[in-house]
Every structure is written in C-alpha cells, then in structure tokens.
Amino acid sequence: MHFYKFIAQLWKRPKENLGELWKERLVQWRREPVTVRLEKPTRLDRARALGYKAKQGYIVVRQRVSKGGRQREKIRAGRRPKHFRRKKILALNYQVVAEKRAARKYPNCEVLNSYWVGEDGKSVWYEVILVDKNHPSILSDKRISWIAEPQHKGRVFRGLTSAGKKSRGLRRKGIGAEKIRPSLRAHKRRGTN
Numbered sequence: 001m002h003f004y005k006f007i008a009q010l011w012k013r014p015k016e017n018l019g020e021l022w023k024e025r026l027v028q029w030r031r032e033p034v035t036v037r038l039e040k041p042t043r044l045d046r047a048r049a050l051g052y053k054a055k056q057g058y059i060v061v062r063q064r065v066s067k068g069g070r071q072r073e074k075i076r077a078g079r080r081p082k083h084f085r086r087k088k089i090l091a092l093n094y095q096v097v098a099e100k101r102a103a104r105k106y107p108n109c110e111v112l113n114s115y116w117v118g119e120d121g122k123s124v125w126y127e128v129i130l131v132d133k134n135h136p137s138i139l140s141d142k143r144i145s146w147i148a149e150p151q152h153k154g155r156v157f158r159g160l161t162s163a164g165k166k167s168r169g170l171r172r173k174g175i176g177a178e179k180i181r182p183s184l185r186a187h188k189r190r191g192t193n
Helices: 002-011 014-018 021-033 044-049 096-103 162-167
Strands: 036-038 057-064 111-119 123-132
Touching: 002 014, 014 021, 021 111, 036 162, 044 111, 057 096, 057 111, 096 111, 096 123, 096 162
Parallel strands: none
Antiparallel strands: 036 057, 057 123, 111 123
16 A cells, blocks of 8 residues: 555544544643744645655644634624624635634745544644745745745635635535625625525
C-alpha cells in the first residue's frame, strides 16, 4: 500500500485506528491557544492533496472553533421589531469560520485550503494552509504564484476557498440551484439561505 494511501486509511476512522494517540492529542489541543502555528501538517496526505509543499512560504496553522450557535451581545438599547433575535445566523460551516480566523491572525498570507483534524463535544479543529504571497519562493513558483495576483486578495473573506464555495451552495447545479449563481445577494437571498 502506498504511504499516503495508508495515512488516508488511518484517518478514515481516527478514533479506532489511532487509539490512545487520538485521546492524547485532543487533551493537548484543548490546553493550547485557539490558533497554533505548526512546523508540519498532522495529515500529510490531505495537506499535499490540497496544495501544501514543504518549502518556504507555506504555513500550516491549527485553528480551534467552538461548536454550537453564534450569539450577539445582549441588547442594551432600543431595537426595531425586525431585530428581535440575538442568535446570529452565519450561514457558514465551521471550516469557513476557522479559515477566516486564521487569515485574520496572519494578514500577510492568503488561505489556500484547509482540512479537518479532530473534534470533541465542545470544539472542532481544522488545519489551515496559508501562503505568504510576497515570499520570493512563492512568486517564482508558477504553480502557486497565481495567489499573489490582485484578484485573489482576501479570497477567504469572499467565499472563494473550497469550503467557502461549499457553504455558498456552489457544489450544486440544475433544478433547485437557480438562485445560487452568481450569488445569493444578487437574487435578494431567495436561494437556500
């Protein structure tokens, strides 16, 4: 069996296959800060499949996101009747939230992609691949230099990553997906969300 295929097989059922290592990792990750920069990816097969290279200019960050709904702060002043709920409707998956938070922590980098690495009852962890768009080794590599072009600036905040496109419903097409393109805003939010 190929090395990367073997890693992928382990990560299909990590709780059963990794055993004690899985528990130890979750215990350690809970104690760590929300955003942690890593020397190398935890899931090498997934990282490489999503564009990671072990060279200068690539950064891997493990990002923790709390599970559950999002809530606005307490209403302390007058409010109009339409603004009744305190619950915040994000219409985003946890992965997009993780990517955005990592991008804010590293403003000189662009998010290339991300992948799931673990979860427990309270939190979900994702590893986010960031690219330093001004690094000489990135600019000289024709496979990744596109990310330094101006149209890709802030791509994670415009829903242009893989997870962002998924949360916008762009994996669907045909019947039932008429109001998704070009965007929900263009169709006055008459689509899925």
